[in-house]
Amino acid sequence: MDQEKAMVIFQPSGRRGEVPKGITLIEASRLLGVDIEALCGEKKVCGKCIVRIEEGHFEKYNVQSTMSHVSEWKVEEEKFINQDNREKGFRLGCMATVLDDVLVFVPEESRAGKQVVSKAARDIHIDHNPAVRVYNVQVDPPTFEDPTADFERITKALERDYGLQNLTIDIVMLRKLPGILREGKWAVAVSVWNDKEVIRIRPGKAENAYGLAIDVGTTTVAAYFCNLSTMEVVDTVSMMNPQCKYGEDVMARITYHMTTLDGLQRMSDDIIEGINELIEKAVANTHPPKKKRKNDAGEKVLVEVPEEGKTYLRLDKVDIEDITIGFNTAMHHIFLGLTPDYVGMAPFPPVIHHSMDIKARDLGIDINPSSYLFVLPNEAGFVGADNVGVLIAEEPYKGEENQLIIDIGTNGELVLGNRHKLISSSCATGPALEGAQITFGMRAAPGAIERIEIDPETREVDYKVIGRDAWRKFSEPKEMKAKGICGSGILDLLAELYTAGVILKSGVFNKKALESHPRFRINPDNRQPEFVLAWADESSIEKDIVVTQKDIRQIQLAKGALYAGCKLMVKRMGLEKVDRVKIAGAFGTHVDRTKALVMGLFPDCEIDMIEGVGNAAGDGCRAALLNVKKRVEANWCARNVEYIELTVEETFQQDFMEAMQLPHMTDDFPHLRGIVPDEILDQ
């Protein structure tokens, strides 16, 4: 017997379809391709997946609206939905299950928006030594005197002209060789991988081969599209990690795998499909855009409309002949279809450290089918291939200077040392610094507050949102369309709240100072104090955007974990002070160095020696793409960087607690004097 089905329609997207009865609205949204935020991976704790049931709208489908078409209200939902909203039909998407045909409205704040991703290629020095090189050869056709086989005819020429020896060839490519050789009239361009294997042969002459360096973040996937012969970055393409729908952070996704029968397969398929879309996008960008034009017969057809003065490479997917790829260990495992069971469980051993060369076709990656992916090696369960990418881009192991490299993604990954010794660690900052677990936290998407200034005198707030250049001060309220606060705003938020005296060094609201301040109030629902950053009329969600005591606690926990981690590493290396702090990741790009010190994000360092190094993980992937020696270096790093589990250090708990204060007063911050008012520092 067929499983019973029900029609579900999601608004405002209008996506609709039949789904099996009994599944949750979140599951239905996935089946129908609707992205609903599920930060907690359906652990029913984040309350981000609130939707409104609108059965009444269903009348046009001749469905009775009087009976309930979703499961009954559950007591857990009370935590996130008040009585008023409950009566309006609001429900948690992860709790309510489909009983019959239903129309569901997804409010803007519950939609998983498109993040604004900006990961441009930085200028770093890379030696040109790609794994894939193109060689042009011309051979004689076979005769009775020399009936040598097609392949050996070519390898002999490659040995004669370029000194290449003992080449093999991939069977998929070999099948095409006889035709190509004759099509090219015995002249061919041969792509050789690692001086070992022929992975592509083109008829005639060719100079260029292309590759992708892909950095798979928990949230964002970014790729550098490079010409392997010239090292030029042809394009930078990026997208949301399609796995976000299974949970915002790594642990949520591991949980999804552990609680869903084919969870690993689904997440693996999704990221591979996502990367294939990214590849298509990269390739499509090398062709002129297509526009509708009338043809001679007056019919509208799609035609290429080249931009004036622009030349197009007109590449195909098969022109991508190499890929390097890095991710954190859990994303690495999910991508490769390796169980993340054990990286999610103490003592967090990965399945593999070493890099892997895997045929693109074995993973279902749609490029030149004989090509390989180089998967960067993992350092440890919580310090993955992405951190190896950071290392080979920043090369702290090449100098005497003691560098502290901080990569703040959804977790904090730390490396400290110089050419004599390198140690790494991870700290459970949680995703707060990226906007998650904060009441109005959100990804860096349009409408996100990314910059905040609070007047120390009046404690009035000014802010800027993504997607609008003008600050609040220079705008009409309705122009702001604020929706939440994103990662780069979080740092501003805490620092500004503190320097303006809104909160004390303990993180607690300075209630005395805020008495009768219009932005300060007690929330009637939970009786907790909160501070209003943006009023409802400035928001697109028709709500005041506030920061709560709990939010501040989350940020404190994050920065405390980061600081304590850094401190323990400095101690472990027997150092007094680090020479340089490098902050990688999107967070590092936008970081305000002063505010980072004010917050006590990491141990004291000369302000000039603090630098953002952008998408260093991606740069490392790019270095490995263009220079095979970097691949060897990557494995050296993964093997030789000593991983330290901070949580087992004796003083960790104490250090962590102390580090939650703002700024961290148990240490000396001479560089803050003159930047932060003394009365604040000394309070």
Added chain:
Amino acid sequence: MDQEKAMVIFQPSGRRGEVPKGITLIEASRLLGVDIEALCGEKKVCGKCIVRIEEGHFEKYNVQSTMSHVSEWKVEEEKFINQDNREKGFRLGCMATVLDDVLVFVPEESRAGKQVVSKAARDIHIDHNPAVRVYNVQVDPPTFEDPTADFERITKALERDYGLQNLTIDIVMLRKLPGILREGKWAVAVSVWNDKEVIRIRPGKAENAYGLAIDVGTTTVAAYFCNLSTMEVVDTVSMMNPQCKYGEDVMARITYHMTTLDGLQRMSDDIIEGINELIEKAVANTHPPKKKRKNDAGEKVLVEVPEEGKTYLRLDKVDIEDITIGFNTAMHHIFLGLTPDYVGMAPFPPVIHHSMDIKARDLGIDINPSSYLFVLPNEAGFVGADNVGVLIAEEPYKGEENQLIIDIGTNGELVLGNRHKLISSSCATGPALEGAQITFGMRAAPGAIERIEIDPETREVDYKVIGRDAWRKFSEPKEMKAKGICGSGILDLLAELYTAGVILKSGVFNKKALESHPRFRINPDNRQPEFVLAWADESSIEKDIVVTQKDIRQIQLAKGALYAGCKLMVKRMGLEKVDRVKIAGAFGTHVDRTKALVMGLFPDCEIDMIEGVGNAAGDGCRAALLNVKKRVEANWCARNVEYIELTVEETFQQDFMEAMQLPHMTDDFPHLRGIVPDEILDQ
């Protein structure tokens, strides 16, 4: 609109099904899994595919039998079907097309029978050095102090205990590692390929790995199933090459590819499916046979019934961890999906010479999925990997003795030389020595005449058929059930006809001597002389089995080509005489050395220095399976054996013409004196 279909039923097999109207009966037989002989690959020249149309039998399906349900008679069919048989409804399966529902009877002589294959493993010396070795390791579980990844935990132990370094692992295997490691309580048996790649990990302890050495002949596929750890041959399995239905010889199959849109794919799929069946058979043989037994409830169920005193390995397909495989160049190409276009066209260059290591899964071969197939290298277009197998088994390059190695399959492959120089060649013997292109030629299947003796006095014939121990002389006529003459009988045939004076040295019937001999007659249909080997009452096909002047000509052509080839090679090497003749292949196993000399199959040699070396190609595959050094040797052979195209040699035509005589009188055969009557030798 659907293509119109017609029901076709083949008798006596009873196979039936709907096929598209307009296809030939041969094509229909393939679709329905009926094997009809098609020696010529549907070039309409062999006349082996005669069938009888029996529309009348179709009445039960309510089909009018008065109208013709196959296409009209074609003039080309007259060559093979006389008026009498035409009226009985006989047609060529490759000419008659299906117009409507039709019942077809396939006479026994048109059925592609099961060949009797006997390819047992010979005792040859092989050093033990397999590509796949099993290592047992025990590791500690991960801790916070040592959270090393699963894979590196194992490789460290492999380095510590066995000195293995820089191991990689196949992604498919890696996915299973975490579960296996924990299932085995941190003890595992690791299979390592070529000291490089981990291809299998089993929980707990294990000592043995298994492999197959497969020799794919044009007609027969045979495999040695070996224990890689002990070198023991566990079993020998074989089957017909399922490609036989596309044509008996290599050229017929190349033609099939050239004239059929997906011919290459079909033939490739068939041989791969065939090898998978062989693998299943090999594995099934390691389990007790299953028989129907009553269970406690009185129901009949299949249960294992072990033979007394026999132990069973109980292996699974995944227990096969290595395969070596050799074939002639065309079969090699078809197996790998490489176009055979150019090996079938002068100057016959292959697509590749060198050996290949190909993942079993990339070819669809169903063994341990991370394992490789080692595909032996090709020498030239007509001297393939099978000949390389012969070479590494016989090792003529290791001694001073000048060896002539003859491998008579469907083509003759020749190698001559010693440790200083080796040359190879192929000669177009055609398949006559294997029974094809002979009026009553057939494969070595039951009913084939395999031995013949002709009394020099009476010229009476005695013979023996496969499947019956007693010769004709000691049997009742109806017990013989002769059906045709097979390869091993061909040699007897010509030698006996000649020594008995039935034919002259020119090959022409000795009409004077045969005047009024009851076995000699003029065929009334074609007015050609023929000699009766078996009378209709001794045959299962109700026909006299005869040898015609044309048949004798075919055998003469084959032996002439072989002899001329050998002679030219001896000349090219500057030799007077070879020291040893080795005859490989099924033909070599059954060859009567004296008769081979009488026929002038190859240049003179001491009779004691002529030996059959059996399935040397298969032995070479087995050597490569059990000793990786043999793989290197194979590539050395393929590169260093000089291929000579005989047909371009100046004297080839002249030598060939002369060599067709019986025996070859332009040379001296001192060893025949005393064996063959002087009056015959000197006639």
